[in-house]
Amino acid sequence: MTIVLATPGSDGLDAAVVALREWQSDAAPRQLHPGDVGWFWQLGAQATAAAVRTWSRDGRILAVGLLDGPGLLRITTAPETRRDRELARSVIADVIEPGRGVLPEGAVDVEAPPDALILDQLLEAGWVAGEPWTPLxxxxxxxxxxxxxxxxxxxxxxxxxxxxxxxxxxxxxxxxxxxxxxxxxxxxxxxxxxxxxxxxxxxxxxxxxxxxxxxxxxxxxxxxxxxxxxxxxxxxxxxxxxxxxxxxxxxxxxxxxxxxxxxxxxxxxxxxxxxxxxxxxxxxxxxx
Structure with missing residues (x-):
């Protein structure tokens, strides 16, 4: 099935948060957390819903992203789809191709779990590693x-x-x-x-x-x-x-x-x- 990008809006935001909750694990590397969405909520429910993106296949959410500012997309995926090539290709196309509307042209950043194929493919496409962060x-x-x-x-x-x-x-x-x-x-x-x-x-x-x-x-x-x-x-x-x-x-x-x-x-x-x-x-x- 085709990977479908969506801005879920207020009605679909709960489904994105449920997916984020399910994907959290002590065994997983640092990733987008429901609390990141909660902290963004200071801008209001409507702005929060407008900043969330989901990628789904056959009706199932496989990836959730948060536009945490105009030039930063924070994204995570279902654990079993970290290395899913179709998902990675679709996400990257939505992120970097003009007219897709996820990130603007110019200097931007994508945060993803370190084992995600999305990061590998962005670096292969000529992106560079950003500043180092330490998870604790x-x-x-x-x-x-x-x-x-x-x-x-x-x-x-x-x-x-x-x-x-x-x-x-x-x-x-x-x-x-x-x-x-x-x-x-x-x-x-x-x-x-x-x-x-x-x-x-x-x-x-x-x-x-x-x-x-x-x-x-x-x-x-x-x-x-x-x-x-x-x-x-x-x-x-x-x-x-x-x-x-x-x-x-x-x-x-x-x-x-x-x-x-x-x-x-x-x-x-x-x-x-x-x-x-x-x-x-x-x-x-x-x-x-």
Missing amino acids: HRDLTEPVPPPAGRIEVVDADRVADRVEVQRAAFGGSSFTTQRWQAMAAGSLYRDARCLIAYADSGAAAAIVTVWSAGPGKPGLLEPLGVHPDHRRRGHGTAITVAAAAALRELGASSAFVCTPSGNLGAVPTYVSAGFQPHAEVRDAHRPG
């Missing part, structure tokens, strides 16, 4: 020790603190109270939780949002940040431990996160919180 993973079979310091769950009274740290930790962030409210109103936030670490002074020092993919599935930390005024004081480790504990409470089998390898402070922080680094991964990049 923590098993949640055993209970997580309590984190140090004061950790609170974000509610309506703490949204301002959540937003303040997000904007301070990530330069150029456009996160707002309204965006948090849109994200929290989304269906995927039912399996998520936002946490804040507070300094002894009472100031909000670090934040994280964690996303479960369901019981027995790996959960995602996205995003995690520490306010510049409170770095190198243990708040990053504390909020990371708290994130792992929250995911275990949500039924996750493990916790994972992926950070730019060039962020020299991030990897040691995650390691100090019990996460194990794995081999670096890279997107496929087409220079402008």
Whole structure:
């Protein structure tokens, strides 16, 4: 059967998320997670649905992509179709041929699992490896020790603190109270939780949002940040431990996160919180 590309819209978004949940596995490499879609939901349900793409054969979804910005397609596939040549050819044609509308001309990136044929074929077509990222993973079979310091769950009274740290930790962030409210109103936030670490002074020092993919599935930390005024004081480790504990409470089998390898402070922080680094991964990049 022919591979069919679709923008599922609001009505079909649930099917794409169900597929993403099913494909999550502790044995699989880092891939697009339902939490990535949940975090995108800060832009609203309509924008989220418009950013999702699915590739199907005979009515079954084989690949799900998220247009995470104008020049980045994040995509994963059903585990058994990672090396499916027909699927890879179809996805690549939809991505790089003019007029298909998935990615614009010029400099763009495609993120896919490192064992996906899609990445191999893009590199063979003249794309180059993008910046390195380090995936990290923590098993949640055993209970997580309590984190140090004061950790609170974000509610309506703490949204301002959540937003303040997000904007301070990530330069150029456009996160707002309204965006948090849109994200929290989304269906995927039912399996998520936002946490804040507070300094002894009472100031909000670090934040994280964690996303479960369901019981027995790996959960995602996205995003995690520490306010510049409170770095190198243990708040990053504390909020990371708290994130792992929250995911275990949500039924996750493990916790994972992926950070730019060039962020020299991030990897040691995650390691100090019990996460194990794995081999670096890279997107496929087409220079402008």
